[in-house]
Amino acid sequence: MSWRNALPAVRGKLLIDEPLAPFTWLRVGGPAEVLFLPADEDDLAAFLSALRTDIPLTVLGVGSNVIVRDGGVAGVVVRLAGRAFAGVTVDGGAGAITVGAAALDSAVARAAAKAGIGGLEFLAGIPGTVGGAVTMNAGCYGAETAGAVTAVWGVDRAGARRVFQAAELGYAYRHSDTPAGLVWTGAAFHGPRADPEVLGQAIANITQRRETTQPIREKTGGSTFKNPPGDSAWRLIDAAGWRGKPYGGAMFSPLHANFLINTGEATAADLEDLGEAVRADVAAKFGVTLEWEVRRVGRKRRDDRDEPKDRA
Ligand SMILES: Cc1cc2nc3c(=O)[nH]c(=O)nc-3n(C[C@H](O)[C@H](O)[C@H](O)COP(=O)(O)OP(=O)(O)OC[C@H]3O[C@@H](n4cnc5c(N)ncnc54)[C@H](O)[C@@H]3O)c2cc1C
Numbered sequence: 001m002s003w004r005n006a007l008p009a010v011r012g013k014l015l016i017d018e019p020l021a022p023f024t025w026l027r028v029g030g031p032a033e034v035l036f037l038p039a040d041e042d043d044l045a046a047f048l049s050a051l052r053t054d055i056p057l058t059v060l061g062v063g064s065n066v067i068v069r070d071g072g073v074a075g076v077v078v079r080l081a082g083r084a085f086a087g088v089t090v091d092g093g094a095g096a097i098t099v100g101a102a103a104l105d106s107a108v109a110r111a112a113a114k115a116g117i118g119g120l121e122f123l124a125g126i127p128g129t130v131g132g133a134v135t136m137n138a139g140c141y142g143a144e145t146a147g148a149v150t151a152v153w154g155v156d157r158a159g160a161r162r163v164f165q166a167a168e169l170g171y172a173y174r175h176s177d178t179p180a181g182l183v184w185t186g187a188a189f190h191g192p193r194a195d196p197e198v199l200g201q202a203i204a205n206i207t208q209r210r211e212t213t214q215p216i217r218e219k220t221g222g223s224t225f226k227n228p229p230g231d232s233a234w235r236l237i238d239a240a241g242w243r244g245k246p247y248g249g250a251m252f253s254p255l256h257a258n259f260l261i262n263t264g265e266a267t268a269a270d271l272e273d274l275g276e277a278v279r280a281d282v283a284a285k286f287g288v289t290l291e292w293e294v295r296r297v298g299r300k301r302r303d304d305r306d307e308p309k310d311r312a
Contacts, residue, residue, distance in 0.1 A: 004034055008050035012039035020068045020298075023060060023079060025127070026260075027219045028268040029068025029298060032058075032077035040084035041155065041185050048183070049159025051076065057157060057181050058297055061102070061132035065221055070268045071299035078183050080131060085185060090115040095191050101131035101154065101184040105138070108189070113203055118194030119148045121202040125210050127222075131184045136293075137171050141206060146171035151188045157181030174226050174293050215253040219262035224252070224275055225290040233290055234258035236282045247274040260294070272296055 007014055018035035021027050038044035051057075056075030060066065085102035092115035099108050109124035122143035126133060133145045134152045146166065153163040162182065170177035178184070210216055225233040234257040237243060244254035249266030252274070253259040260271055279290045 003052060003055060007034065008047050010036065010038065010047050011043045013037040017072075018077075020060070020063075020073065020077065024063030024066055024068055024221075025219060026063075026067055026221050026262050026266075026268075026271060028070070028262060028266055028271060030070050030072025030268075030302060032073045034076045036076050036078050037081055038078065038084075039082075041161075044078070044080075044183060044185070045155045045159045045161065047159070048155055048157060053157070057183075059131070059183050061129035061135075062104070062127070064126075064128045065132060065136055065294055067221060067268050067271055067294055067296045069272070069296060069298035069300050071302040071304055073298040080129075080183070080185065087186075090117070092116050092193075095193060097189045097191075098186065099130050099189070100186050101129060101134075103130050104128075105130065105133050109203055112189070112191060113196055113199035116193055116196045116199070117189075117191040118199060119143070119191030120189060121199055121206060124203040125206045127216070130187050134169075134184055134187050135176055135178045137174055137176050139174075141209075144171075144173075146176075148189045148191055149187055150190045152184055153186050154182050154184040156183075213256060215255045215259050215261055218253065218259070219266075220253065220259045221294040223258050223293050224260040225258060225279070226293045228288050228290065231288065232258070236286055236288055236290065237278055240278065240281045240285050242278050242281070247277070250274040252278065268296075268298075269300065 015035040017031045019031045021029050058073050058077045060077055060079045080102040085100040087100045088103050088111045089098045090111050095117050097112050105123035105126040105128055109120050112120040122140050125140040126138045134149055137145050149166045151165050156162050227233050237252055238257040242252045243257040248270030249263050250270040251261055251263050253261050283289050
């Protein structure tokens with residue numbers, strides 16, 4: 001019997017062979033063998049504690065930093081959605097803000113600003129969820145998640161609740177030591193007291209700056225590669241001649257040369273192959289190896305053998 005016919009009972013939704021492209025900014029890629037939308041944290045924990053341990057688990061936020069490959073994702077994909085995971089609780093006096101992992105970064109920035117909590121304005125520039133931000137150590141304009149987050153919690157692959165202090169998460173540039181199979185469900189942030197009007201103005205400036213410097217209305221995954229030490233990925237891509245050059249349905253944006261875009265009909269293979277072609281060319285021309293910032297998940301073809309074996 002297929003493992004998919006013996007899934008643990010849930011209160012949320014289990015969707016079989018659910019296309020994932022609509023759940024990502026780049027709008028490419030195949031289906032999840034199973035997409036799980038938990039009703040709440042108890043539902044998530046009960047499901048994971050009963051799920052066969054050999055079934056792969058992948059977590060998705062709003063897919064603003066992900067290429068789902070064309071063959072789809074083996075095993076279970078968890079996506080947190082709905083009010084149970086998107087709460088934002090503010091204690092202005094203490095400078096503290098507690099949020100669900102599915103809360104949008106921009107909503108957190110605005111709630112903090114309104115309550116006069118500083119240091120979170122940069123989140124207005126990141127079109128992801130808190131789960132994505134604490135995993136990626138998302139940041140912009142000189143600030144990053146690691147500078148404001150104090151604790152993160154979630155449910156591990158065995159269904160146990162876990163809490164981590166930020167100092168335990170090995171934060172570095174666009175990196176955290178998020179344990180494999182850990183689904184973040186919430187986080188706490190802290191910031192200094194500040195004037196809500198000044199914070200609101202800073203958010204407006206960030207929003208406006210992004211409008212003019214990033215292709216935010218395109219199908220994109222944001223910065224494709226991390227900036228190498230002392231240099232910029234966009235500068236190297238531009239200097240190698242890849243800005244605005246079509247490659248199947250993919251291209252590095254004419255507006256921001258480190259933003260990979262789907263110009264309409266790209267496959268995940270177009271996007272990933274273009275990225276790899278650029279990495280090879282930049283390495284050959286400048287001796288710099290670009291490191292992917294965009295996460296690539298899943299299998300290139302549906303019949304690739306990385307899926308769990310069905311038990312007889
Ligand atoms: C137009 C545009 C502009 C961008 N600008 C910036 C920028 O300025 N700075 C920046 O840092 N990034 C930027 N990004 C990239 C992206 O928005 C961030 O990386 C964001 O933090 C990803 O959040 P997400 O919810 O979309 O996560 P996803 O893209 O869905 O996932 C990213 C990673 O986080 C993991 N993850 C997500 N949620 C959870 C969870 N609950 N538990 C465990 N793991 C989880 C996923 O497994 C995956 O490994 C930009 C993207 C776009 C499209």
